[in-house]
Amino acid sequence: MTSSSVIEVAGLGKNFRIYNSAGARIASWLRGDRPGGHQDNWVLRGIDFSIGKGECVGIIGRNGSGKSTLLKLITGTLHPTEGSIRVNGRVLALLELGTGFNVELTGRQNVDLSAELHGFDPGYAKRRMEDIERFADIGAFFDRPVKTYSSGMFVRLAFSIFLFMEPDILIVDEALSVGDLFFQQKCFEAIQQIKARGTTLLFVSHDMSAVRNICDRAVLLDGGRSTFVGAPDEAVMHYYQANATPLPAGPSEAAAEAPAEAAQAAPPGEMIDTIHRQSILDRKTRLGSGGLEITGARCCTDAGVDALEVRSAQPLNFWLALKAHERIVEPNVGIEVYDRFNQLVFGVSLRNLGHVLEPMKPGASLVVHFRLRFSVMPGEYSISLATAEQHGTDDQNAGRFLDRHDKLGPILVFWDQPMMKFYGLADLHTDFEVFEPAVAATPAEAIDVE
Template sequence: MSSDDYSIRVNGLGKCYEIYETPRDRLKQFIIPPLQRLTGCQPSSYCREYWALQDISFEIRKGESFGIVGRNGSGKSTLLQLITGTIAPTVGTVETRGRVAALLELGSGFNPEFTGRDNVYLNAMLLGMTHDEVDERFDKIAAFADIGDHLDQPVKTYSSGMLVRLAFAVQVQIEPDILIVDEALAVGDALFQKRCFGRIEKLLSDGVTLLFVSHDQESVRTLTNRAILLKGGREVSMGSASQVLLDYRKLLHQEESAYFATLMQPTAEKNQTSVAPAPAPAPASGVSASAAESLTSSLSKEQPSGDEAHSAIAGRADQMSFGDGGVEVVSVGTFDREGEPCAVFYPGDVIRIRIDCVSRIDTDCINVGVRIRSREGIKIYSWGTLNQDMQVLAGLREGDLFWKRQIKAGEQFHVWLECDCTLGSNLYEIQASISYEAKPDYSAQRILHWKDEAAFFQTLMRQDEYFFGGISDLHMAARW
């Protein structure tokens, strides 16, 4: 990247806060250490340091879309505030080039006593627009916000959704060079979110740089090219959005395993047995306890905690996989109606997916499933053996329950998933998973093995025979 080719440059950024136990300690810190320095003594400290962000560096090119992901408290909002200049860094530097529009907190910069109309003028002029420019664009702002007569009511009477509507409508009308969006859009209704994402995509096509923060992984995958994952104020990974989101899912899985291990600690101590860092949930009614005990025993041997868990998972499989172990996906393949290997399908064909698995434990309560994503990273469909089991339990279809199948240690088995091809022309990725389901309703799930990019297939059209546009065939018919 050339020296002039960036919109945002962050170098060695860190933010430290001083935490005081009592107001008296704050006063002591203000007075005593300076006096000690004057007398040549070692200054005392009456506070403890909390680093909300530490040693963060990256560059974002002009016109690039960049995502920030991480759990609550990981430092995402602090990083955005440092970039926008609302707080000053303790160490490091931030450089931005161009006009910055930021949507960080609901109604930030709004006066609650003023009407929505007054706040539009106030907020827009604070962002650098003139009164005449606001006059010229006011109708567009009002139309985008779509809050009707409430525009002339005090902002303090607005709901959170109305606040973010008005704030976003103002921000996108100042024609920013850099648009920074935090989780605020999550409070909007579905129609408003659709309008917002459409506007963001229009800005991206116009060369605007986007810095996007969200817990919605599909939004991050769709809107951004690169991303950074934060944990405890530090960088965990940075790279393509798809790779960072995979690392994020691994991190969430790892922390969830540690949480359940903590819950199981008293029980383990009572029984004087070793604690499994990622135990399976208690079995559902009617399910043998031995299955859960077998799974827990296996995981206690195979699944270390903390950073070791991440390394062990990566070592056992590959960088596209994660899970507690015990049962694994060995391979995934796509086949045609006759069972022959096939990677290209047409509307009306039958798609058959074979998932080969191996178990190292005795267990039941297993679900084998897939998720299908388009080339753009959009989730098209997810389904598994448990979905069919739920239909059987509801009396909607007949058959045996895979969920009750007893799987033995060392057993190799496979599952066929079959469907008609109703997908539009595209390249599709199959993600495969095996999960332990304590209850047959997805309410108590533990991922044993998840595999991204397990297989790929393509759909094409025979345009002279059968053609439709979009992502799925609705089998529409015409009448006259």
């Protein structure tokens, strides 16, 4: 093993013998496991790669390609039939929901148990308990038996425990796909932090966007063999070429957006009442002094139907009710869209759109309407809404936040046809022309025509 590698896999193979019956298996044992009476099933063969300290390496491939078997070999759960694996460092593996948990114990008690099983001193779990509880964010369930947990709660607890045990190598197998959008955003942010600390990460997923975003390299498995090891973008391209996986269907056609028509404007008082009644605000996500308060926010289709899902390339309307609690000299209002990796996909304010609001006095009210066309790839997105004072600030794109609500939604963007209107992260409006120059016919061609 080289000094810079923490995992080295050389000529790795795993064979599972398949016997026709229990009697054939026993007879094979009695013969000293000599050939005969079974079939060889090589799940993996000829696997070679190495992983350096602090790298994040994705393991991708369709179902049955050997991904989970490879991880079990690396963690020592299985032993190779041929080849070798060398691991330098403490490995924690989040392979299956609830693995290692005692379902009769509470989440808190399982934190103590996990720390003890992994050889930590008795006081370690106590010192990190508050951090683990805060990150898991499962409320009162932290002190309830694990057998009462949903699959999402299992993941939250397990990932939180492993994250704060600061492993040298962390292995995650599809677990993050179970959590909701907001937990996924928190996890991907945490993954970037543990990578920065030098933790090596093996990430197994069918989520090609996640592989592209967080991995430094990727290993593509196909039929038990590694067909590509290298840059994530190139590995994903080879994956799609080999599998040609169709896009999943979205919600029913009834959920698709009706032809765009401007929403009917109600009288201001009635409009504000409706916004408050149908508000999507979550007070727990609020930041700022509240000088220009967002008192309510409604999300609906052009037809006025409240919705948190939209067909790709169709619009949603965001109606914001505002109230000033102090004099605002240069008020501004904005909206932002974040993907599940917590990356800003799009942000805009009234100032960006060229609209300057008049100064507002204490007690003044306002309604602001944003109509966003979600020309982005299918998936879940969160919304942030904010008001700001632009007067006296150097950054005209941000200003000084007065009221900000993060992680609203999530908004589900779906697509229900085999062919996407575009591919990639977002639809950049494209104009095109096709020219087919006329070619003069040769004498021979003219004769053929006649």
